[in-house]
Amino acid sequence: MSYQLIELDIQATDNIQCLHCQQHVINWAEEQYIQPCEHVLFIAMDIGFEYMTDEFEQTMPRSVDDLHAHDDQVNMFAEIVKSTYPDYLIFKSDLGIEGYFRYVGFTA
Structure with missing residues (x-):
């Protein structure tokens, strides 16, 4: 397995912070709440992708x-975990809809 899953115990409206640089990559205070830093590989939901690097x-x-x-x-x-990317972390959080989640992938 080239990924590690980390389940976050947060509310759907809480910000998500990069573990490397501490930037809020999900920042509800911003109109454009998706704020990827250089460490983010993707931001996805069970219903689709919000951001993904070409790499x-x-x-x-x-x-x-x-x-x-x-x-x-x-x-x-x-689909995300079928990636052959060498090592990455997936933060999983509640999307605010029962049974749906957000996934933020970071470089390890």
Whole structure:
């Protein structure tokens, strides 16, 4: 396994901070709440991707466009963990909808 899953015990409206540089990569105080730093590989939800680096997308078996085209049939978490990216961390947090989650991938 090239990833480590870290489940965050936070509310859906809480900010998520980079463990490397402490930047709030999910920052609800900003109009554009997605604020990726250089350590973020992707920001995804069970319903689709909000952000992904080209570097990480190249390690996935399917493109983001293909995944979004079939998002009603795709398990986003299962697709993320199929990546061949060498080592990364996935922060999993509640999305605020029962049974749905947000996933933020960071370099290890």
